Amino acid sequence: MAPRDPILVVDDIHTYYGDSYVLQGISLAVQPEQVFAVLGRNGMGKTTLIRSILSLTPPARGTVRYQGRDLTGMPAYRIARLPIGLVPQGRRVFGSLTVRENLTLPQSALSGVTRKPRWTLERVYELFPGLSERARQMAGSLSGGEQSMLSISRALMRDPDLLVMDEPTEGLAPVIVREIEAIIKRLRAEGLPVLLVEQNYRLAMALADEVAILAGGKTVWTGTPAALQADDSARARWLGV
């Protein structure tokens, strides 16, 4: 297969969170149709990386390019309209909206949809039948597992060309983790690139085409899951596994 341009390129970004210097030069490139996993212990800047890419906490230096386009200075809502879907840490569903309202919000009149979305309510309900039964229920009343399904579905309703997921399995029961794993596999099979930040080593290794490890706000290791599996010292040093 001929090499193609990466869909997302993060080039040496430096980000401050208040006074603390969180990202100290991160670079990575996500290829089309690839699951790119970012691993690292807590507090190593994984969530800040996501926030920097999406301009929620804009980097002080460095650039983020999406499909060749420089995202510097672009407001978060414009980045979402590229379109990039976000499954944020902690799920962050809108608790006082119904399930259905959560899902239709990314395609509302104020959401800047410019093409006919490939993802519709029907398709999302087909992927997560549990949500269609709860369509009229307030999202705040859903279980943690259901909320994470809703958070993923809501990001899909943005009709993304890139899906960014920040610890989608955090705090969930193993059976739900496996369900989410299957969903990500299916999305990848459909050609949707995924940038996945995970604490769950097994999950990341099972899904990823490429892995980066963050430590101390820097990318300390990049390679394939097989290479990471073979690199005992890197695993022990950066991940403790």
Added chain:
Amino acid sequence: MTHSIALQFLNGLSLAALLFLLASGFTLTFGLARVVNMAHGAYYLIGGYLGLQVVVWTGSFSLGVVAGGLSVVAINFAVDRTLITRTKGDPLLQVLLTIGITYVIAETALLIWGGDPMRVPQPDWARGPVVLPGDVFYPRYRFLLIVLGLAVAALLWALYRLTPMGAIVRAGVDDREMTEALGVNITLLFTLVFALAAFLAGASGVLGGAFLTLYPHAEWDILILALVVVIIGGLGSIEGAMAGSLFVGLIDSFGRWLLPEAAGFMLFGPMAVLLLLRPQGLFGRAH
């Protein structure tokens, strides 16, 4: 006796209708943008005076209401873009700033319209009494105000609860950043909600000025009542603004009638008790 009770009840309802118009915008502005805009009392006053002027010039009460509302939309836009934006979300600065703005607006109004109470002329079609079941005679204007208040409340509630636009506003109240991260231009949404809130404040000044009159200090009298409405109902909640308005309107009306010397206590006493039991207000969410 039953007649008097009915009259007090209707007086309470008509005050509640007015307070709802003012407080619903205030509560939405706060809930969505976390902006505490104490200038709402001044918006009421200046909207009332400007509307009064338009009624005097054109003879049309409805035109006056619309003009009062629109002029405050313009004033609020200027105030927001030039001043409130500089507070960068600091609530203490916002309170101090908007209280200062209140003084500036009220003083300007005093210079232009003087210190005597002025009444916005009621339209011919709203003069005289209506006869309600049980032979209760009630001023037609205040009766129509109750109807208008109910209609606006129903409309706002439906907009807020049933439409996609309302869902976006509720999402913005829930989690502003996440709403933006899904592609919603939240700044545009804020501008729309601010404009609606300002319109309601200005229009309520004209509507209120036609039975409560406009006078120096009216901005504080109405602001305090609106604040009690919002605090009782819970900041950021339309349903809360409805419940709070009814509560304040009825308490104020019956309080003045039954215990005139304790009218202030009748209003603030229950509010204090409620805040002890439920600091977030009746419909507010704990933070």
